[in-house]
Amino acid sequence: QQPVQSPQAVILREGEDAVINCSSSKALYSVHWYRQKHGEAPVFLMILLKGGEQKGHEKISASFNEKKQQSSLYLTASQLSYSGTYFCGSTFSTNAGKSTFGDGTTLTVKP
Amino acid sequence: GAVVSQHPSRVICKSGTSVKIECRSLDFQATTMFWYRQFPKQSLMLMATSNEGSKATYEQGVEKDKFLINHASLTLSTLTVTSAHPEDSSFYICSAREYNNYGYTFGSGTRLTVV
Numbered sequence: 001q002q003p004v005q006s007p008q009a010v011i012l013r014e015g016e017d018a019v020i021n022c023s024s025s026k027a028l029y030s031v032h033w034y035r036q037k038h039g040e041a042p043v044f045l046m047i048l049l050k051g052g053e054q055k056g057h058e059k060i061s062a063s064f065n066e067k068k069q070q071s072s073l074y075l076t077a078s079q080l081s082y083s084g085t086y087f088c089g090s091t092f093s094t095n096a097g098k099s100t101f102g103d104g105t106t107l108t109v110k111p
Numbered sequence: 112g113a114v115v116s117q118h119p120s121r122v123i124c125k126s127g128t129s130v131k132i133e134c135r136s137l138d139f140q141a142t143t144m145f146w147y148r149q150f151p152k153q154s155l156m157l158m159a160t161s162n163e164g165s166k167a168t169y170e171q172g173v174e175k176d177k178f179l180i181n182h183a184s185l186t187l188s189t190l191t192v193t194s195a196h197p198e199d200s201s202f203y204i205c206s207a208r209e210y211n212n213y214g215y216t217f218g219s220g221t222r223l224t225v226v
Contacts, residue, residue, distance in 0.1 A: 002154075032214040041117075041204050042155070044214035087154065089215065098145060099215060101155045 005102035020105045022088030023070040031071040032089040113209040117218025132190045132221045134205030140185035141207035149202045161188040195225040
């Protein structure tokens with residue numbers, strides 16, 4: 001029931017765009033996105049509830065396609081500070097209770 | 112925003128001893144907290160769900176007698192690694208949610224090294 005993330009790793013130059021995908025074989029209720037820097041705990045980016053909404057702040061946004069049971073995280077005009085490992089977390093049937101996390105996508109932004 | 116405090120951040124202990132890790136929600140009440148374990152370059156693996164005033168719910172394969180969880184108040188959950196062995200060395204992280212429609216706030220994590 002762990003969501004599947006792709007790609008596993010991305011290397012970008014500053015200013016380039018990236019898309020990270022998260023898909024599930026089980027019906028999703030919500031998807032959350034986090035960024036983790038090396039040696040630190042994950043930091044919450046945003047949550048999307050079923051209903052196919054799209055969210056974003058600044059140059060990081062995400063969409064949730066309920067039909068495809070998939071969420072995508074969009075990073076535009078990437079900055080050096082965007083480097084880290086991105087995890088999607090998912091909840092099923094309700095938004096209460098535990099979340100299962102994908103294996104992560106390592107994003108490296110180079111100058 | 113919601114803040115979760117976790118202590119200690121780093122601990123080294125001898126094999127066979129026990130270690131207690133605390134997780135506190137500082138500005139909100141958390142009836143449920145979650146404990147994760149993370150090995151280097153791997154994902155967050157949920158160990159157990161800590162429920163205030165009742166027994167924790169453990170994930171399959173997690174030994175409840177080895178990883179003791181206590182959630183005695185609405186703001187504090189503790190994880191005790193009993194009779195620790197080198198293979199228990201890992202990064203342990205707790206999390207909680209302020210509201211159901213918000214994301215999880217994570218503690219800063221505890222790096223446990225058993226020697």
